[in-house]
Amino acid sequence: xxxxxxxxxxxxxxxxxxxxxxxxxxxxxxxxxxxxxxxxxxxxxxxxxxxxxxxxxxxxxxxxxxxxxxxxxxxxxxxxxxxxxxxxxxxxxxxxxxxxxxxxxxxxxxxxxxxxxxxxxxxxxxxxxxxxxxxxxxxxxxxxxxxxxxxxxxxxxxxxxxxxxxxxxxxxxxxxxxxxxxxxxxxxxxxxxxxxxxxxxxxxxxxxxxxxxxxxxxxxxxxxxxxxxxxxxxxxxxxxxxxxxxxxxxxxxxxxxxxxxxxxxxxxxxxxxxxxxxxxxxxxxxxxxxxxxxxxxxxxxxxxxxxxxxxxxxxxxxxxxxxxxxxxxxxxxxxxxxxxxxxxxxxxxxxxxxxxxxxxxxxxxxxxxxxxxxxxxxxxxxxxxxxxxxxxxxxxxxxxxxxxxxxxxxxxxxxxxxxxxxxxxxxxxxxxxxxxxxxxxxxxxxxxxxxxxxxxxxxxxxxxxxxxxxxxxxxxxxxxxxx
Numbered sequence: 074x075x076x077x078x079x080x081x082x083x084x085x086x087x088x089x090x091x092x093x094x095x096x097x098x099x100x101x102x103x104x105x106x107x108x109x110x111x112x113x114x115x116x117x118x119x120x121x122x123x124x125x126x127x128x129x130x131x132x133x134x135x136x137x138x139x140x141x142x143x144x145x146x147x148x149x150x151x152x153x154x155x156x157x158x159x160x161x162x163x164x165x166x167x168x169x170x171x172x173x174x175x176x177x178x179x180x181x182x183x184x185x186x187x188x189x190x191x192x193x194x195x196x197x198x199x200x201x202x203x204x205x206x207x208x209x210x211x212x213x214x215x216x217x218x219x220x221x222x223x224x225x226x227x228x229x230x231x232x233x234x235x236x237x238x239x240x241x242x243x244x245x246x247x248x249x250x251x252x253x254x255x256x257x258x259x260x261x262x263x264x265x266x267x268x269x270x271x272x273x274x275x276x277x278x279x280x281x282x283x284x285x286x287x288x289x290x291x292x293x294x295x296x297x298x299x300x301x302x303x304x305x306x307x308x309x310x311x312x313x314x315x316x317x318x319x320x321x322x323x324x325x326x327x328x329x330x331x332x333x334x335x336x337x338x339x340x341x342x343x344x345x346x347x348x349x350x351x352x353x354x355x356x357x358x359x360x361x362x363x364x365x366x367x368x369x370x371x372x373x374x375x376x377x378x379x380x381x382x383x384x385x386x387x388x389x390x391x392x393x394x395x396x397x398x399x400x401x402x403x404x405x406x407x408x409x410x411x412x413x414x415x416x417x418x419x420x421x422x423x424x425x426x427x428x429x430x431x432x433x434x435x436x437x438x439x440x441x442x443x444x445x446x447x448x449x450x451x452x453x454x455x456x457x458x459x460x461x462x463x464x465x466x467x468x469x470x471x472x473x474x475x476x477x478x479x480x481x482x483x484x485x486x487x488x489x490x491x492x493x494x495x496x497x498x499x500x501x502x503x504x505x506x507x508x509x510x511x512x513x514x515x516x517x518x519x520x521x522x523x524x525x526x527x528x529x530x531x532x533x534x535x536x537x538x539x540x541x542x543x544x545x546x547x548x549x550x551x552x553x554x555x556x
Contacts, residue, residue: 099464113455405436488529
């Protein structure tokens, strides 16, 4: 059987080919964000987010945040821990103290789950007190589950008494198909030490699946009863598409529901939405008045390529264009270009507003997202915001399978170098990075089976990676790489 060795670096072409044939599911490695220059002609670095995974697990264990002011500088990081089921157990936020060259805790959130069902039962937020150098409780959520219902209680920490105090409670009820049938909101009355009803929503379904009505009610403490407030009625086509949505308000004088607004939907023969109308009920004439219309058009693949909205102008008594959006797609039906326009009433013509350009790896994985805004004074597009996304290539089965014939295995991605030793290496590994002129830039020795170096601050160029042990007479590995 052929051994599968750790991938040692990746080029954009290699990544493109492997993604195209479905060999790997790439992990997001980092995001570099830009903002447009003052005149909108150039892209300028803004901030960067770098994700680190433990032994190339699919879940990010560390996230580093950088800001840019002539060079990249660390600003904060997030450390996350997970249980064996992949559920997060701790979220720790820290800020970087450049002057002290150290990480300072900011806040953390602990998650606890039921050992029998795996459901979450508690989430606690704590903040770091810089004066006492201790963690202090802030708030927590607690969940309980009974049959087809669940309760979530929100509590805040009382610093003076050192106890948790009830604040709000949320109660959810479900039918046999797990559709919500009732939601109740309560607040804590500290005087009587009891929960007090505030509001609730009742949901009704057709065949326990399609929502046909929701009724919102408020609690009247004087008469100790629920009082209607609003309700929404839903109707559908024979294929299950929403046909209408009607909003009503409760008339306390007549104890009846009064119309307020509605939305009507129209579809083509392929069940694609082609028109939508928003209407208000006019009490003086007891009729519906349309005040917004929306039109949709599609390409042969069912992608929305044209969106037009119009609004009713009561002064002129005519329909007036409002917004227009045109979208283009690639062969994988993902958007690659979008332009939005606003109708200018003074000139009676469309005026550019915003456009977006999206680039992909293999037609599906976003690699570049650029947004431009239109200058009405200079009549040109200006750069506004941009995100570049970089990925790493783990093994196809999301696991790390090193080659046991190699003493060390190396993976080099955009911002990190990960080195994993086999079981035969018992000494600490010393990893260093030099420039091609011999200048030592990074060095680190750890007695761990895996060492990960952050190289995101290195300028673009060629470097030399060297791996030693404290007693080895010659390097275990010398490798040139390009960042």
